[in-house]
Amino acid sequence: MALELDELVNELQTAQVAASADLYAMPATRGQVRFWSLDQLNSGNPALNMPLMWQCDGALDVAVLTRAFAACVERHESLRTTFLLRDGQLMQLIHPHMPVPILLDDVSGCLGEERRQSSDRITRDHAAFRFDLARGPLLALRLIRLNESHHLLLVTMHHIICDGISNGILMRDMLEFYEAGVRGVAPQLPELPIQFADYAVWHEDWCNSEEHERSLDFWRNTLGRDAAPIALPTDADAPEHLPEHKKNATGDIQTLLLPSDLTQRALAYCAREGVTFNVLLFTVFSAMLSRATGRRDLTIGSPCANRSEETEELIGLFMNIQVLRAFVREDMSFRELLDAVNTWTLAAVEHQALPFEDLVHDPYFRGDNSLEIPIFFLYQKSFMVARRIATAEGSIHITPLRSESPGAVFDMMFAVVDREEEGPRLQLEFNPQLHRMDTVRGYLRLFVELMQSGLEDPTTAVDQLPVVSDEARAVVGRGSSTHAPAVQRIAMQESTVDHQRYIAPRDVLERQLAEIWQTTLGIERIGVESSFFSLGAGSLAALRLVTRMNRTFSMEIGLAGLVGAPTIAAVAGLIRRRVSARSESSLVALKPEGTREPLFIVHGVGGNVISFYGLARRIGVDRPVYGIQAQALLPGKPALLRMQDLAQFYIAEMRALQPSGPYHLLGYSFGGTLALEMARQLRAAGQQVAMLGMLDSRTRKFDEEQRSGFSTQEKAHQRVDRLRGNTETLSVEARRSYIASKLHTRAIRYAAAAAATLGFRTLPAWFKDANEINLVAINRYVPKPYEGALMLFRARDQDFPNAALELGWKDVIRGGIEIREVDGNHERLFLEPGIDALAAYLNEALR
CATH class of the missing domain: 3.30.559.30 (Nonribosomal peptide synthetase, condensation domain)
Known part of the structure; x- marks a missing residue:
C-alpha cells in the first residue's frame, strides 16, 4: 500500500508534457461545450454547420487540391480534432493525422436544367452533412464537376472547430498551398506561434482569474x-x-x-x-x-x-x-x-x-x-475574396459564392x-x-x-x-x-413557480438521485418534480449531472435523455425500467420477446450490461436477448474468484431459462474469454453450442506479447500520461480523492489476488468490486483448447494495428475462426455507425 502511494505521488509530481506524435487530449472551451451540447440534443444537427462554396474556373488540378487541403489539416490542429466526454468534462482530442477526402460528383454529362438541379441538390445535401463529433473529421469536402474547366468546391466545417474568420483563413491557406503545389515551390506561410488547444488552456486559466x-x-x-x-x-x-425542394x-x-x-x-x-x-x-x-x-x-x-x-x-x-x-x-x-x-x-x-x-x-x-x-x-x-492563380495550363479563377443555409x-x-x-x-x-x-x-x-x-x-x-x-x-x-x-412569458413563469412546489423524495432511489442533483448543481434542496431546466443550471452542469448519474446507475442517459426526463422522478422511472426484475439473478432481459433460442451476451470486465441494450434491440424480432451481468454485482452473495466457477454459475442460470441447447453465446472483451469457458463446459456436458461469438476479445498471452515490445521507459511514460490525463484538470483535493479511490480499488485487487493464491474461491459479499475481481479471475486463467468454431467481431481500430487479425485465438480455437471487422474502436462497438454493422453480422450468424 505504501509503495503504491509513493508511486502514484511520484507520477503526479514528475508528469511532464512531452512532445509526441500521438493523439493527446486538452479541455474544451466553453464555446465548444455549447455547440457539443446542442449537437447532443440532435446528433449531427446540420444547423451547426458552416458551409462554404467556391466557384473554380479554369484547369483545376484535383490531386494538388487534395494535397493543399491535407496541408491545411496538418497546419491547423483544429481540423484534426474530435471530442470526447470524460468524467463529466468535454475534451478535445487532437489527432496526429486525419485524412479528409474530397468527394467528386461529375455532372458534366447532364444538360442544362438537369445539370443545375443536380448541382443544387448536391449543394443542399452537403450543407446538411451530419458530422460525428466523436469520430471526425469535422471538415467535409466535395467537388462538383460541371465541365473540364468549371467546378464548384463545397467546404463545410462544424462550428465547434471554427468561426467566420476561420473560413477566410482556410481559404487563404489552401490557396497558398495550392499555388505552391502547381508551381512546384515552397508555400509562403509563416509558422503558427500557437495552436487552438494552447489558447484553450490559457482561456481556462483566465476563467479562474480575478479579471x-x-x-x-x-x-x-x-x-x-x-x-x-x-x-x-x-x-x-x-x-x-415554399417550393417543393424546400418543403422540409x-x-x-x-x-x-x-x-x-x-x-x-x-x-x-x-x-x-x-x-x-x-x-x-x-x-x-x-x-x-x-x-x-x-x-x-x-x-x-x-x-x-x-x-x-x-x-x-x-x-x-x-x-x-x-x-x-x-x-x-x-x-x-x-x-x-x-x-x-x-x-x-x-x-x-x-x-x-x-x-x-x-x-x-x-x-x-x-x-x-x-x-x-x-x-x-x-x-x-x-473574409472570402476572389483570387486568380497562374498555372502552366493558363490560370484558374476562384470566387466565393453564397452558400446554402x-x-x-x-x-x-x-x-x-x-x-x-x-x-x-x-x-x-x-x-x-x-x-x-x-x-x-x-x-x-x-x-x-x-x-x-x-x-x-x-x-x-x-x-x-x-x-x-x-x-x-x-x-x-x-x-x-x-x-x-x-405577458405570456410572465404568466408562464408564475405558473411554473406554482408547479415547482417542493416534493420530497419518496424512496431510496429518489433520495440517491436528489443527493446527486443537489451536490452536482450546488442547490440545497431540489424536489423530485422540479424540472432541471427551471433550476438555472447550464450545459456544463448538465454534463456533470448526466455523467454522475450514468456512472452511479450504469445508465447512458445523454443530454437528450435529460430533455425527455427532466425531473428526479422521471429519471428514477428510467432507472427502474432498466433494472431486471430478477434481482437475484445475473440474467438481464434485454429483449425477452421472441420464440427462438435466446442469445446470451456476457458482460465485460466492469460487469454491467447496459451497453448491450442498443445491440439487443437490433437483433431479429424472433430472437430473445439476455445479458449476463457480473456475479459480483449480485447483492449479498460472495464473489467468485475463478473463471471456471463463474462459467458454471452462469450456465446454471442459463439452463434455468433454457434447459437444453442449442446455445448461442456472445462475450464482450473479458466476457469473450468467459463465454469460451462456458461453451467448453456446455460441450463437455453434451450440450450443443450453435454459436460462440466474441466482441473484440483478446487472449491475455496476446496482450502480453504485444506490450513486450515496449521499453520500460515507454511503459513508464504511458503510465505517467494516463495518470496525468486523469488528474491534470483536477484540484489538489480532487487529486487526493482520485489517489484514495485508486488505492481502494487496488487494495481490493491485491486482496482478491492474495485470496486466490491461497486457494480461496470466493470473497465476502461486503468486499467486492466487479472490475478488480474479474481482472484477478482472468489473470489466473489459462484457456484450454476448444474444438468448436469462433465468430470473432473485431474492432477495426486496434491498439496494435499490425498485430494478428485473430487477436491471439488461433492456438486455442480448433474449429476455425471467422472474423468480421466493425468500424470503431474497442469502446465504440456499441455506438453508431458500428453497431448497425455489428447487428447485421450477428443476425446473419444467428440464422
Whole structure:
C-alpha cells in the first residue's frame, strides 16, 4: 500500500508534457461545450454547420487540391480534432493525422436544367452533412464537376472547430498551398506561434482569474434585471409558400445589397460623429426591431471576434457572444440611440473575453432574470475574396459564392457582410417554416429605409422615422401584435413557480438521485418534480449531472435523455425500467420477446450490461436477448474468484431459462474469454453450442506479447500520461480523492489476488468490486483448447494495428475462426455507425 502511494505521488509530481506524435487530449472551451451540447440534443444537427462554396474556373488540378487541403489539416490542429466526454468534462482530442477526402460528383454529362438541379441538390445535401463529433473529421469536402474547366468546391466545417474568420483563413491557406503545389515551390506561410488547444488552456486559466470575476460583475451591473426575449411574429401559412425542394427546409438566407450612395453617406456620417460603421449598423438594427415588434426594451446578441495578435491566424472557435440591451424611449432620437449603442459597445469590448456561457449560467441570471436571446446581429468584413492563380495550363479563377443555409439556429440572424467587390450586403438567415419570404424582404427593406431616414435627419425620433415601401410598412404593421408574448412569458413563469412546489423524495432511489442533483448543481434542496431546466443550471452542469448519474446507475442517459426526463422522478422511472426484475439473478432481459433460442451476451470486465441494450434491440424480432451481468454485482452473495466457477454459475442460470441447447453465446472483451469457458463446459456436458461469438476479445498471452515490445521507459511514460490525463484538470483535493479511490480499488485487487493464491474461491459479499475481481479471475486463467468454431467481431481500430487479425485465438480455437471487422474502436462497438454493422453480422450468424 505504501509503495503504491509513493508511486502514484511520484507520477503526479514528475508528469511532464512531452512532445509526441500521438493523439493527446486538452479541455474544451466553453464555446465548444455549447455547440457539443446542442449537437447532443440532435446528433449531427446540420444547423451547426458552416458551409462554404467556391466557384473554380479554369484547369483545376484535383490531386494538388487534395494535397493543399491535407496541408491545411496538418497546419491547423483544429481540423484534426474530435471530442470526447470524460468524467463529466468535454475534451478535445487532437489527432496526429486525419485524412479528409474530397468527394467528386461529375455532372458534366447532364444538360442544362438537369445539370443545375443536380448541382443544387448536391449543394443542399452537403450543407446538411451530419458530422460525428466523436469520430471526425469535422471538415467535409466535395467537388462538383460541371465541365473540364468549371467546378464548384463545397467546404463545410462544424462550428465547434471554427468561426467566420476561420473560413477566410482556410481559404487563404489552401490557396497558398495550392499555388505552391502547381508551381512546384515552397508555400509562403509563416509558422503558427500557437495552436487552438494552447489558447484553450490559457482561456481556462483566465476563467479562474480575478479579471474573469470583474467582467462578470460588469455584465451583471450593465444588463440589470428582467431582460425579456424579443418575440417575432410568425407567418402561419409560411410552409404553404415554399417550393417543393424546400418543403422540409429549416433554414434559408435572403440578402439585399445596400445602395452604394447610402453606404458612402453612412461612412461620412460615422466620420463626423466619431463612431464606427458597426455601431451605426447596430443602431439601425435596434431601430428596426423596435419598429417591427413594438418593443422598447431590446436584448440582442452579437458575435464578436475575440481574437488577439497571437490567435489571428488560427482556425478555431474564438468567436464569443456579447449582449446589447438597448432602451428605445418614446421620444428618443436616432442620434440619441446611436450614442447609447456606442457607449455600450465601447464598454463591452473591454469585457469580450467573458464566455457567453458563464454569463447566461451565472446565478444572477437564473429564474425570472434568465437571459434568453433569440435575435442576433453581426457586422463583418468579408473574409472570402476572389483570387486568380497562374498555372502552366493558363490560370484558374476562384470566387466565393453564397452558400446554402443548413438550418436556422436562432429566430433571426441578421448580418451585414462587407465585401470589397460590392460593398455591404444585408443577409438575414431565418426559418422558412416560420416566416414567408415577403416578410423577410420586408425586414431588409425596413432596415434600408430607417437607415436612409436616420441619416437624413438624425434628430428625428426613432418612432417617427419615415417608412415608404409597402413591404417595409407591412412589417411595421405587425409590431403591435408582439406585446402579448411578453405577458405570456410572465404568466408562464408564475405558473411554473406554482408547479415547482417542493416534493420530497419518496424512496431510496429518489433520495440517491436528489443527493446527486443537489451536490452536482450546488442547490440545497431540489424536489423530485422540479424540472432541471427551471433550476438555472447550464450545459456544463448538465454534463456533470448526466455523467454522475450514468456512472452511479450504469445508465447512458445523454443530454437528450435529460430533455425527455427532466425531473428526479422521471429519471428514477428510467432507472427502474432498466433494472431486471430478477434481482437475484445475473440474467438481464434485454429483449425477452421472441420464440427462438435466446442469445446470451456476457458482460465485460466492469460487469454491467447496459451497453448491450442498443445491440439487443437490433437483433431479429424472433430472437430473445439476455445479458449476463457480473456475479459480483449480485447483492449479498460472495464473489467468485475463478473463471471456471463463474462459467458454471452462469450456465446454471442459463439452463434455468433454457434447459437444453442449442446455445448461442456472445462475450464482450473479458466476457469473450468467459463465454469460451462456458461453451467448453456446455460441450463437455453434451450440450450443443450453435454459436460462440466474441466482441473484440483478446487472449491475455496476446496482450502480453504485444506490450513486450515496449521499453520500460515507454511503459513508464504511458503510465505517467494516463495518470496525468486523469488528474491534470483536477484540484489538489480532487487529486487526493482520485489517489484514495485508486488505492481502494487496488487494495481490493491485491486482496482478491492474495485470496486466490491461497486457494480461496470466493470473497465476502461486503468486499467486492466487479472490475478488480474479474481482472484477478482472468489473470489466473489459462484457456484450454476448444474444438468448436469462433465468430470473432473485431474492432477495426486496434491498439496494435499490425498485430494478428485473430487477436491471439488461433492456438486455442480448433474449429476455425471467422472474423468480421466493425468500424470503431474497442469502446465504440456499441455506438453508431458500428453497431448497425455489428447487428447485421450477428443476425446473419444467428440464422
